[in-house]
Amino acid sequence: MNTVLLLALIGTVVLVLSSALILSIRTYQKSLVRSAATNSSRTVAQVSNTVNDYLAGIDGDMETLKETLEDPDVERKEFFDVFLKIRPDVAAVSTYDSTGELVNCYSLLGEVRPNLETNTSFDPGMMDKYADGYVSAPHVVSLFEGAYPWVVTMIAPLEAGSEESWIALDINCSNISAYINDVGIGQRGYCFLMDEDGNIVYHPQQQLIYSDLKSENIDLIETLGDGDHIEGSVIYTIQSVPDSRWQVVGVSYVQEMITDSVSELGRILLFAALVILVAMLIISSILSHALSRPVQSLAEAMTQFEENAEDFTYTPVGGVREVRTLSESFSHMVIRLQSLMGTVKDEQVNLRKTELRALQAQINPHFLYNTLDSISWMTERGKKDEVVEMVNALARLFRISISKGHELIPIRSEIQHAESYLQIQSHRYKNQFTYSFNVDEDCLDHLCNKITLQPIIENAIYHGINGLVDGGEIVVSVKGEGDDIIMTVEDNGNGMNEDQIAAIMNKERSDHTGIGIKNVNDRLKIYFGADYGIRIESVPDEGTKVIIRMPKVDRGSDYEK
Amino acid sequence: MRSKKILIALALVISLIFAACDYSGAGKDSRYNIWLVVKSTDTQFWLSTFAGANAAKAEYNVDLTIVGPDTEEDYEKQNEYIEQAVREGADAIVFSAISYSENAAAIDAAARAGVKVVVIDSDVDSVNVSARVGTDNVQAGRMTGSAVLDTDEEEIYVGIVNFAQGSRNGQEREQGLLESLDSDARVKDIYTINVAATPEAAELGVQNLIAEHPEINVLVGLNEPLAVGTARAVVDLGIEDEVRVVGFDTNPECIELMRDGAVSALIAQNPYAMGYLGVECAWKSLEGETFDPDTWIDTATTIITKENMFSQESQQALFSFG
Numbered sequence: 001m002n003t004v005l006l007l008a009l010i011g012t013v014v015l016v017l018s019s020a021l022i023l024s025i026r027t028y029q030k031s032l033v034r035s036a037a038t039n040s041s042r043t044v045a046q047v048s049n050t051v052n053d054y055l056a057g058i059d060g061d062m063e064t065l066k067e068t069l070e071d072p073d074v075e076r077k078e079f080f081d082v083f084l085k086i087r088p089d090v091a092a093v094s095t096y097d098s099t100g101e102l103v104n105c106y107s108l109l110g111e112v113r114p115n116l117e118t119n120t121s122f123d124p125g126m127m128d129k130y131a132d133g134y135v136s137a138p139h140v141v142s143l144f145e146g147a148y149p150w151v152v153t154m155i156a157p158l159e160a161g162s163e164e165s166w167i168a169l170d171i172n173c174s175n176i177s178a179y180i181n182d183v184g185i186g187q188r189g190y191c192f193l194m195d196e197d198g199n200i201v202y203h204p205q206q207q208l209i210y211s212d213l214k215s216e217n218i219d220l221i222e223t224l225g226d227g228d229h230i231e232g233s234v235i236y237t238i239q240s241v242p243d244s245r246w247q248v249v250g251v252s253y254v255q256e257m258i259t260d261s262v263s264e265l266g267r268i269l270l271f272a273a274l275v276i277l278v279a280m281l282i283i284s285s286i287l288s289h290a291l292s293r294p295v296q297s298l299a300e301a302m303t304q305f306e307e308n309a310e311d312f313t314y315t316p317v318g319g320v321r322e323v324r325t326l327s328e329s330f331s332h333m334v335i336r337l338q339s340l341m342g343t344v345k346d347e348q349v350n351l352r353k354t355e356l357r358a359l360q361a362q363i364n365p366h367f368l369y370n371t372l373d374s375i376s377w378m379t380e381r382g383k384k385d386e387v388v389e390m391v392n393a394l395a396r397l398f399r400i401s402i403s404k405g406h407e408l409i410p411i412r413s414e415i416q417h418a419e420s421y422l423q424i425q426s427h428r429y430k431n432q433f434t435y436s437f438n439v440d441e442d443c444l445d446h447l448c449n450k451i452t453l454q455p456i457i458e459n460a461i462y463h464g465i466n467g468l469v470d471g472g473e474i475v476v477s478v479k480g481e482g483d484d485i486i487m488t489v490e491d492n493g494n495g496m497n498e499d500q501i502a503a504i505m506n507k508e509r510s511d512h513t514g515i516g517i518k519n520v521n522d523r524l525k526i527y528f529g530a531d532y533g534i535r536i537e538s539v540p541d542e543g544t545k546v547i548i549r550m551p552k553v554d555r556g557s558d559y560e561k
Numbered sequence: 562m563r564s565k566k567i568l569i570a571l572a573l574v575i576s577l578i579f580a581a582c583d584y585s586g587a588g589k590d591s592r593y594n595i596w597l598v599v600k601s602t603d604t605q606f607w608l609s610t611f612a613g614a615n616a617a618k619a620e621y622n623v624d625l626t627i628v629g630p631d632t633e634e635d636y637e638k639q640n641e642y643i644e645q646a647v648r649e650g651a652d653a654i655v656f657s658a659i660s661y662s663e664n665a666a667a668i669d670a671a672a673r674a675g676v677k678v679v680v681i682d683s684d685v686d687s688v689n690v691s692a693r694v695g696t697d698n699v700q701a702g703r704m705t706g707s708a709v710l711d712t713d714e715e716e717i718y719v720g721i722v723n724f725a726q727g728s729r730n731g732q733e734r735e736q737g738l739l740e741s742l743d744s745d746a747r748v749k750d751i752y753t754i755n756v757a758a759t760p761e762a763a764e765l766g767v768q769n770l771i772a773e774h775p776e777i778n779v780l781v782g783l784n785e786p787l788a789v790g791t792a793r794a795v796v797d798l799g800i801e802d803e804v805r806v807v808g809f810d811t812n813p814e815c816i817e818l819m820r821d822g823a824v825s826a827l828i829a830q831n832p833y834a835m836g837y838l839g840v841e842c843a844w845k846s847l848e849g850e851t852f853d854p855d856t857w858i859d860t861a862t863t864i865i866t867k868e869n870m871f872s873q874e875s876q877q878a879l880f881s882f883g
Binding site for chain 1: 838861867878
């Protein structure tokens with residue numbers, strides 16, 4: 001399958017998926033922020049209610065305490081022992097006269113220390129402002145030795161007339177923790193208690209704030225009224241505690257919720273893209289397996305067949321039905337073509353053989369005329385014995401030429417044929433040359449193509465020896481070499497240069513009669529293959545050596561078809 | 562052949578789903594094991610440190626083991642704790658060294674074992690420390706100096722009670738103190754004694770010092786137990802009105818003595834922040850964050866006097882919450 005197409009497909013799917021996801025993330029984001037804010041207000045309202053209940057409880061206690069203090073008949077020591085035990089969140093109860101001097105103090109933390117220079121629990125200066133009482137900012141209690149709990153002080157006026165004008169209730173901040181500490185908003189959100197002056201009354205991480213390791217953006221929070229406020233990545237939810245100076249502040253983070261959901265969606269997108277990619281790969285692999293791969297391999301096979309039809313073998317490919325049919329048809333076509341080519345080749349060889357046979361049957365008319373002319377001369381001169389010899393040689397020549405129509409004859413006969421020819425020619429050329437045979441006896445019974453040596457000897461005489469005045473010499477030798485037989489015809493004549501050799505090897509005879517060297521060579525190759533044939537070595541003015549190589553043949557029927 | 566391919570593809574898809582699940586479930590399930598090795602375990606200073614460390618423990622969800630020797634001289638015990646921490650598979654050690662030099666080998670060995678080291682309060686002579694958190698002691702010494710000089714006296718004779726000479730903190734505080742005293746012509750003489758960091762040793766040392774140099778009118782105790790001992794000696798000798806005491810840290814006894822007038826100033830460090838930041842830095846180092854170990858992460862130091870001790874700021878520095 002086309003890679004570009006595949007990529008484009010994946011790209012489109014990813015694009016559509018991601019834009020859909022981005023859109024849904026946007027919507028999701030908005031609703032998340034809304035629901036986070038709602039969640040935050042609900043939590044903060046709840047905290048505000050519980051703190052309100054707590055303060056109402058304290059107010060109730062305050063009333064009881066006031067009544068008790070105003071009643072001179074009550075045994076105070078006993079009362080406070082019980083009260084402070086059942087209310088561990090009250091650190092101390094103290095009373096002050098109209099000038100702000102400490103009158104009485106009741107606490108389980110100990111006796112009031114002797115030289116009390118600073119009293120953080122009561123500030124007479126504030127009394128002018130808050131005649132009906134107030135709740136202080138958080139501070140430590142400085143009344144005792146060795147005990148400095150963090151408290152908020154609740155101050156209320158006592159009925160005029162007695163020595164005690166004010167009552168101060170020190171309430172442990174840490175006791176408020178129960179209402180604040182375990183409140184969570186979102187993953188990291190929390191809430192804290194702040195008074196209207198921006199003092200943190202209770203914070204889950206108060207000590208971290210006191211140690212400058214954490215801080216709240218009090219300046220900002222003070223400017224915000226009750227309700228939800230999204231400031232950057234933080235949602236502040238503020239709710240005043242009714243009838244008090246306190247506010248519950250909820251702090252939660254938009255970022256984390258949104259980031260989490262976005263990364264979650266991102267993961268889904270990534271995963272979906274991966275699944276699609278894998279699916280695409282599988283589909284493309286299946287398609288390519290079924291369709292394009294077989295077609296491609298078929299095309300390659302066709303190219304190969306084009307290049308080398310003869311040695312081509314074809315294994316049909318698999319795939320879808322259409323491709324299989326195509327492949328099988330091609331397979332049949334290949335087989336049919338190859339068999340046709342074989343037939344054509346056989347026919348051509350046969351034709352060639354027939355042509356050669358026809359040529360062999362012809363006798364060079366010049367040779368015959370010259371020979372008969374010689375015989376006639378001899379007869380006139382009464383050379384009876386020589387005439388007999390010539391005629392016999394001529395008869396032998398013809399008999400072997402015919403050889404009952406066999407193409408392959410024993411080497412023995414071929415040697416006789418060559419010898420007869422040389423006899424006739426040596427008469428013709430008036431003993432201008434001598435000849436000799438050097439034949440390995442073992443080779444005589446093997447077969448060879450008939451009229452192999454004669455054309456070569458003819459060439460040696462006409463082109464090699466003819467020019468010499470005398471002393472020409474032709475040596476014919478036959479010997480075995482492994483599975484081959486080597487015949488050589490050597491002369492000491494004029495020799496040939498490279499061009500002449502090439503001409504002889506490649507040209508049919510110009511008179512179109514008799515058999516040329518090319519003809520002999522062709523025959524050898526047709527019968528025995530490309531490894532066999534004629535090779536000519538020649539040095540000008542020194543002589544020529546023609547080497548014939550053929551296999552050792554014992555049964556002519558193997559080659560005669 | 563084809564079914565084999567489909568099988569391979571199926572395996573691929575399944576492994577991908579697993580990979581995605583693994584990816585979405587990324588996160589550690591094993592918590593870091595952090596050891597806090599300090600100098601002792603009973604002074605207010607160290608108790609505040611532990612409170613801070615525990616706050617960080619909760620915030621960062623780590624396992625925290627807190628150990629320290631009985632005396633602030635026992636560096637050998639500290640070395641044993643370090644070795645124990647390494648043996649028990651600590652990921653990080655938050656360490657306050659008794660001895661700058663003698664604790665170095667143990668810390669180096671721990672670092673070689675792959676443990677991250679964060680120093681708080683007192684330094685150790687090691688290049689293997691990831692972060693250092695604590696008071697700038699030279700600066701704290703200068704603050705001590707300014708508290709000493711905050712007087713109407715014409716002539717000032719200073720007695721300095723310092724702890725073991727091997728401790729880097731004591732040396733640096735003394736250095737800062739001397740620097741600031743040198744700049745004032747009213748300072749006529751300075752006498753320094755080195756004693757073990759216990760109130761008893763300081764008390765005895767101060768009594769001897771006063772006997773020898775009755776002209777001394779300011780005494781400085783350079784850490785929490787020394788401040789306590791110095792103040793006790795002054796009260797014992799009944800010379801609260803003649804001799805002012807400047808101390809370190811916020812021991813409850815010193816606070817009471819300050820209210821009574823025997824202690825005139827306290828240099829309040831922020832041990833809670835040291836504990837918190839020490840554990841926080843250890844966690845961050847383990848998470849791959851790097852700090853410059855040569856720059857101290859400074860925890861705030863404040864001067865507390867009788868006059869300002871109930872200001873909002875001093876209350877927060879002096880008294881821990883809840």
